[in-house]
Amino acid sequence: MSVVYKNTMKALGKYVPEKLQPFWNHPAGPQTIFFWAPAVKWVSKRFYNNPWYLPKEVYSCDGLVIAGLGDLQRPADKISIGQSSSLAVTGIIWTRYSLAITPKNWSLFSVNFFVACTALYQISRAIKPDFRGVGPLSEEEEEGEEEEEKKELS
Numbered sequence: 001m002s003v004v005y006k007n008t009m010k011a012l013g014k015y016v017p018e019k020l021q022p023f024w025n026h027p028a029g030p031q032t033i034f035f036w037a038p039a040v041k042w043v044s045k046r047f048y049n050n051p052w053y054l055p056k057e058v059y060s061c062d063g064l065v066i067a068g069l070g071d072l073q074r075p076a077d078k079i080s081i082g083q084s085s086s087l088a089v090t091g092i093i094w095t096r097y098s099l100a101i102t103p104k105n106w107s108l109f110s111v112n113f114f115v116a117c118t119a120l121y122q123i124s125r126a127i128k129p130d131f132r133g134v135g136p137l138s139e140e141e142e143e144g145e146e147e148e149e150k151k152e153l154s
Contacts, residue, residue: 027103038107041065065111068118079126084119091116 009031016024028034042065068087071079091112098108 028105028107034103034105035107038105038111041111065114065118068115071122072118074122076125076128079122081123081126084122084126086119088116088119088123091119 013021013024013031023029024031030036091114094112095109095116098105098112
């Protein structure tokens, strides 16, 4: 680490309250990359090359995790199974890694666990209509199915 960084952390450490000193001095605390990498992943922005040429739906400035929440509103037929699979696998790998390293990094665990869960949910939404052999049902088709079910029950 640079001398400037070490001296800055030492100077800031004098102002940290006594109750927060264990957190401040923890091996995965705010003086290390182990703290800041997951924190930035929660709120980091995702950008694409030349965003002004892309439609507004494609360009997003949300954080990675916030973007995952926003994608839950996306129609199932617009979900990329490949992209969601990549996010799920990456989330699972890093979730496991965060508990295998010393010190255990619970912040890294939580952010990657969340990314994996949202991606797996998106995959399930994208695949679900395919199990029926058709895309999402229209309102008329749903009404027709309900009528058939009522006839069968009678």
